[in-house]
Amino acid sequence: MTETHQPAGLTPEAPSRPAPNKWALIGVAALLVVLTNAVVFVLPPLLPVIQAQYHLATVADTTWVYSVLTLGGGAGFILLPRLADVHGDRNTSVVAAAFLTVGALVPAIGDSYPTLLVGCALMGFGGAAQLLPLGFLRRNLGESGITVGVAVLVIATGVGIVVGMIGGGFIVENLSLRSFFVVLTAACAATTLASYVTIPHAPPAERTRRIGVLGTVWMIAWVAAILLTLTQGLLWGTAALVPLAAGVIGGIAWVRVERTSSSAVFDVAMMKAPLVTASCVCIALFAAVNAAFMLLLSTYAQIAPAALRPADAYGLGLSELNTALVMAPFAAAFLVRGTVLDRALFKGRGVSVFVAGALISAAGLAWLAVAHDRPWHYLVGSAVMGLGCRIGYTAGFTLVQLAVPEEKAGMAAGAAGTFMAVGFALGTALVSGDLSASLVPVSGTDLEVAAEGLYGIGYWLAVILALLVAVTALISRARSNRRAEGAVS
Incomplete structure (x- = not known):
């Protein structure tokens, strides 16, 4: 384990400033994380509505919504956390929330597919605001900042995912697309104001550095x-x-x-610190597992058996809203207290924590690989998966933060977030490819869906991704031990 650094705000030379309201700061941090994740996960239930309202020829045309959202997020994960280090936490948080606000406002006003794509690109960039609490909580809460920041990120992410899925289902049943974006604009504007009022305006953490x-x-x-x-x-x-x-x-x-x-942009020395690169790779793998799980679950659950030929029939026929409710145990597992987990990480047992998270996730996925044709199967699998991902994300983001002083907290968050974005895209692409390998027709339409057997294959692929987390962590420990032995000899 690398040496932890004393927060800059506690050094004798640091200028004194009023202590922020801890719970208000945690509240706005949770709001940023929940909102940004909800924006991403509100979209899956809306894709059929988007296709119909904007007269898109195929479902494939709607995938550009995800593409521009992902591309915008990739840029935001790289740039926004570093801007917080160099130009201050409040300034950067307000800018990020403003991007979310404008991104929601553009399709609300334009009400067309091109304006939707522009809005998704802007919201994707602003969505990197979910990483900013790792910096401003650490810089304002002293020694507990890392633990609190990671806990807020992990717990609020799980809540945001299910809030987004439930919100998407509610919108499909009750609101128009334009009404949804009007409501989202108001929510993002309120978050922008809350960020300005709550997050302290302090001197930049890296006063002499430029990006x-x-x-x-x-x-x-x-x-x-x-x-x-x-x-x-x-x-x-x-x-x-x-x-x-x-x-x-x-x-x-x-x-x-x-x-x-x-x-x-990123300090290479940071990536060479023990377990940092391995932690980033593990974050990417957990994100891939996370994406694979949600895509497999949401797709299977919403297929109605009656819409397929008897020989091909499968699925649960759930609505978008009920599909989100089946996923609720996933978010609930993120709420489990992590006191024992944090203690293990601060005592240098990061590899053991990664292995535990990987094995728990693999167990949940293996269960779903053989049992995924009843709603209660998903309730069990979601809970186990949520616990495994909660452990894995906590370990990854904590270890990366411990490797740097607080003035580089944004840099560390950006590195981990970039790996997470790539991992999420990888998991989505892997499962999309799997579910496209063999298709069966939907009765009375020109549409096709994946053959039932591909879902089991998809879950086993996700099991492999989860086990690669354990392999990555163990290899990293073995390499560290060899380096230590070489230094002694």
């Missing part, structure tokens, strides 16, 4: 190329190899240049 423009734009470009491949690759076929190759080559070149840059 390298070239390095930042370069990183956004290669990450965007990879994310675009993962979100559109299934539709583009072999043509998707072009942006993938550009992204991988660009990323390798970027790392080499950043090592010698005086204004690096």
